[in-house]
Amino acid sequence: MAREAMRSRWEIVIADPADAAARLRAAGEEAFDEIENVEAQLSAYRPSSDLSRVNRSAADEPVRVSPPVLSFLTRAAALSAATDGAFDLTVGPLLRCWGFAGGEGDLPEDEAVRQARTLVGMRENVRLDNDATTVGFARAGVWLDPGAIGKGYALERALDLLREAGVRNALLHAGTSTVGALGTPAPGAPGWTVAVQHPTRQDARLTQVCLRDRALSVSAQHGKSFWARGRRFGHVLDPRTGQPVQDTVLAAVVAPSPTDTDALSTALLVLGAAGLPMLAARFPDAHLLVAREGPEGGGPLQVDTVGDAWQDVTPDG
Amino acid sequence: MAEKNDDNTLNRRDLLQRSSALALGFLGMGAANLHAQELVAAAETPAPVPPPGQTPAAPPKPGTEGGNAKKPTAASNVAPVGIAVIGLGDQGRKHLTSLGYVPGADVRYVCDTYPAIHKRAQDLAPKAAAITDYRKALDDKAVQAIYVATPSHLHREIVLAALQAGKHVYCEAPLASSIEDAKAIATAAKAASPKQIFHAGMQQRTNPQHNHVLGFVRTGALNKIVNARSVWNKKTSWRKPAASPEREQALNWHLRKATSGGLMNEIGIHQVDVTNWFLKSTPISVSGFGSILQWRDGREVPDTVQCLFEYPGNVFLSYSATLANSFDGAYELFQGSDAAIVLRDGRAWMFKEVDAPALGWEVYASKEKIGDETGIMLVADATKLLAEGKKPGEHTDTDPTRGSLYFAGDHFLTAIREKKESVSGAQEGYEANVVALKAHEAVMTGGKINFTKEMFSLG
Numbered sequence: 001m002a003r004e005a006m007r008s009r010w011e012i013v014i015a016d017p018a019d020a021a022a023r024l025r026a027a028g029e030e031a032f033d034e035i036e037n038v039e040a041q042l043s044a045y046r047p048s049s050d051l052s053r054v055n056r057s058a059a060d061e062p063v064r065v066s067p068p069v070l071s072f073l074t075r076a077a078a079l080s081a082a083t084d085g086a087f088d089l090t091v092g093p094l095l096r097c098w099g100f101a102g103g104e105g106d107l108p109e110d111e112a113v114r115q116a117r118t119l120v121g122m123r124e125n126v127r128l129d130n131d132a133t134t135v136g137f138a139r140a141g142v143w144l145d146p147g148a149i150g151k152g153y154a155l156e157r158a159l160d161l162l163r164e165a166g167v168r169n170a171l172l173h174a175g176t177s178t179v180g181a182l183g184t185p186a187p188g189a190p191g192w193t194v195a196v197q198h199p200t201r202q203d204a205r206l207t208q209v210c211l212r213d214r215a216l217s218v219s220a221q222h223g224k225s226f227w228a229r230g231r232r233f234g235h236v237l238d239p240r241t242g243q244p245v246q247d248t249v250l251a252a253v254v255a256p257s258p259t260d261t262d263a264l265s266t267a268l269l270v271l272g273a274a275g276l277p278m279l280a281a282r283f284p285d286a287h288l289l290v291a292r293e294g295p296e297g298g299g300p301l302q303v304d305t306v307g308d309a310w311q312d313v314t315p316d317g
Numbered sequence: 318m319a320e321k322n323d324d325n326t327l328n329r330r331d332l333l334q335r336s337s338a339l340a341l342g343f344l345g346m347g348a349a350n351l352h353a354q355e356l357v358a359a360a361e362t363p364a365p366v367p368p369p370g371q372t373p374a375a376p377p378k379p380g381t382e383g384g385n386a387k388k389p390t391a392a393s394n395v396a397p398v399g400i401a402v403i404g405l406g407d408q409g410r411k412h413l414t415s416l417g418y419v420p421g422a423d424v425r426y427v428c429d430t431y432p433a434i435h436k437r438a439q440d441l442a443p444k445a446a447a448i449t450d451y452r453k454a455l456d457d458k459a460v461q462a463i464y465v466a467t468p469s470h471l472h473r474e475i476v477l478a479a480l481q482a483g484k485h486v487y488c489e490a491p492l493a494s495s496i497e498d499a500k501a502i503a504t505a506a507k508a509a510s511p512k513q514i515f516h517a518g519m520q521q522r523t524n525p526q527h528n529h530v531l532g533f534v535r536t537g538a539l540n541k542i543v544n545a546r547s548v549w550n551k552k553t554s555w556r557k558p559a560a561s562p563e564r565e566q567a568l569n570w571h572l573r574k575a576t577s578g579g580l581m582n583e584i585g586i587h588q589v590d591v592t593n594w595f596l597k598s599t600p601i602s603v604s605g606f607g608s609i610l611q612w613r614d615g616r617e618v619p620d621t622v623q624c625l626f627e628y629p630g631n632v633f634l635s636y637s638a639t640l641a642n643s644f645d646g647a648y649e650l651f652q653g654s655d656a657a658i659v660l661r662d663g664r665a666w667m668f669k670e671v672d673a674p675a676l677g678w679e680v681y682a683s684k685e686k687i688g689d690e691t692g693i694m695l696v697a698d699a700t701k702l703l704a705e706g707k708k709p710g711e712h713t714d715t716d717p718t719r720g721s722l723y724f725a726g727d728h729f730l731t732a733i734r735e736k737k738e739s740v741s742g743a744q745e746g747y748e749a750n751v752v753a754l755k756a757h758e759a760v761m762t763g764g765k766i767n768f769t770k771e772m773f774s775l776g
Binding site for chain 1: 414417418433440442443553554556557558560565612614615718719
């Protein structure tokens with residue numbers, strides 16, 4: 001089964017016995033409906049979504065949101081804190097400042113970066129009020145972008161519904177950035193095997209993982225970048241410094257919650273190998289992988305891992 | 318007209334992503350968009366020129382028949398109304414989501430006999446207590462209003478008990494799965510009125526968009542109405558999943574003959590009600606057809622239905638619904654000798670005949686020739702929504718602060734506060750229910766059923 005949502009193609013593969021086909025199909029429909037619900041609430045592209053209303057008005061006055069949106073933001077704030085701000089939903093102004101929001105990127109003035117940085121950081125800039133169910137911004141210009149976590153969160157909600165509906169074996173993926181697995185693809189199999197594509201060599205795999213009741217997220221420096229002052233500037237920005245991430249090309253995370261893996265893969269891409277000990281200590285369930293360019297550049301990648309999920313790691317593709 | 322450029326830019330981008338099936342059906346006609354948010358502008362423009370032979374009429378006043386429906390409660394400084402929502406399936410949870418935004422909605426209880434669903438409801442209403450026995454909510458004096466969103470065949474007992482307990486009642490549509498139950502509910506509601514507000518969930522009656530369009534219908538913009546057509550198309554099994562066979566059985570009551578009025582009573586009822594309302598009449602007869610073509614999974618009600626309703630004056634409504642194909646989505650169309658009006662996805666368009674008289678407000682409305690084979694249909698934009706940063710006409714129904722259930726909830730709570738009858742009361746709910754159940758009967762028997770006045774009478 002497949003459906004379009006959040007500008008991606010979502011697919012569910014259900015591996016339960018086919019004698020309950022009608023129930024399984026209904027379960028899949030419900031899971032997709034939930035993904036659409038999450039999109040309706042969180043999409044930054046839909047003017048009617050809770051998040052769009054917050055982005056428009058929360059600097060003027062606290063904006064009433066639905067309780068699930070508030071708990072989503074609470075969780076995002078906790079993940080921001082747990083990654084020392086390497087993952088943060090408020091990074092938008094920096095993206096704009098570097099010309100990556102809708103453009104190909106351009107070198108900004110230092111002052112512009114400094115200005116944009118004041119708008120970044122959930123802890124400093126976003127007030128979540130549980131009693132009033134409202135969200136407020138500390139200053140005008142703050143902007144929440146659920147991009148780095150929205151799909152993982154929708155996927156988690158959908159998996160919960162599949163589980164509640166009695167589905168025991170299924171794989172659900174969002175585009176190809178996050179994948180969540182329930183059970184196994186066949187009786188006796190250890191789990192669902194999922195390959196991580198090599199970031200620089202098409203058709204080659206960097207590693208593969210075997211997922212059982214776990215999720216995998218991959219974040220990579222594909223896509224937008226520009227050259228200036230003799231070096232390349234990628235589109236992944238470090239919310240803490242306001243500068244593009246330098247040498248990390250790919251980060252991958254395996255953990256029980258797809259919301260966590262989605263946020264942590266982004267954080268790890270920003271933190272690089274230096275962030276491994278901190279994230280490993282704070283997320284003991286998580287398996288982490290970071291790939292960066294080798295010393296010569298263009299040669300095999302340098303790959304560092306935490307946890308035993310990563311099979312057949314092949315840095316040279 | 319700087320705004321206009323903005324409008325067009327926005328819409329071109331949005332609409333290019335969407336293949337508008339509807340547009341294909343209306344190639345080559347000029348379309349004027351009627352959007353509820355334009356009502357401010359419409360009210361400021363000169364009165365429409367009436368069709369020949371009629372005296373000048375006042376400008377269309379949206380919501381004239383919608384009572385307080387036209388004006389959603391703005392401020393949050395309204396008296397709170399204590400609410401219990403009974404039945405936490407899809408519809409109950411949609412109500413909880415909407416009530417989260419309705420001013421003064423104080424949801425105190427969420428109730429379902431199936432405790433495993435409580436958490437999902439409390440995610441939406443964290444301050445509400447979860448209960449399995451609705452009587453607990455009836456006993457609580459702080460609860461003034463009861464939402465009944467259980468399966469339709471289980472409404473009767475709860476509605477009667479709630480009215481007995483002196484509560485105001487919002488009963489989801491249809492009122493019931495049998496005419497007998499519907500009559501018992503509507504009769505009790507009538508008896509409790511005006512002290513207690515009874516609201517039947519005929520959502521369009523409280524929807525500003527529909528009330529806005531009705532203003533144009535009532536002022537004669539269509540001239541003589543000659544035909545109506547409604548469709549509802551969606552590819553979905555319409556089945557609910559559950560881990561246990563017992564739960565699955567309970568959840569899929571709408572797929573079984575004994576407990577369900579099928580697509581006509583559960584879905585078609587809303588569109589048939591719009592026709593009843595716009596034509597100010599119930600039908601004279603209904604012929605129905607239907608079969609199970611796509612979902613042969615043991616269900617007992619058709620997944621594809623067609624009905625032909627005859628209204629007074631030889632006007633017919635043709636209705637079709639299917640769960641096998643989503644092409645053309647859902648809409649309501651009214652054709653008149655001067656113009657046609659289409660209501661779809663919280664938006665509306667008017668298509669004028671070339672020989673129709675010009676309407677005074679027309680020059681102010683956004684218009685676009687729809688002759689493009691890609692099916693791009695431009696949606697007129699409202700200055701007010703643009704000022705809020707919204708794209709007018711977009712996603713109105715998924716916007717919880719502008720969806721049908723939001724307006725219905727706001728209308729119900731306002732009616733309670735102002736001690737005014739709901740515009741979607743016992744009579745309206747009962748009439749729609751009778752029409753829909755008879756239509757379902759016609760579908761199941763493949764025959765024609767004549768309506769009599771007595772059928773709609775509550776005595």
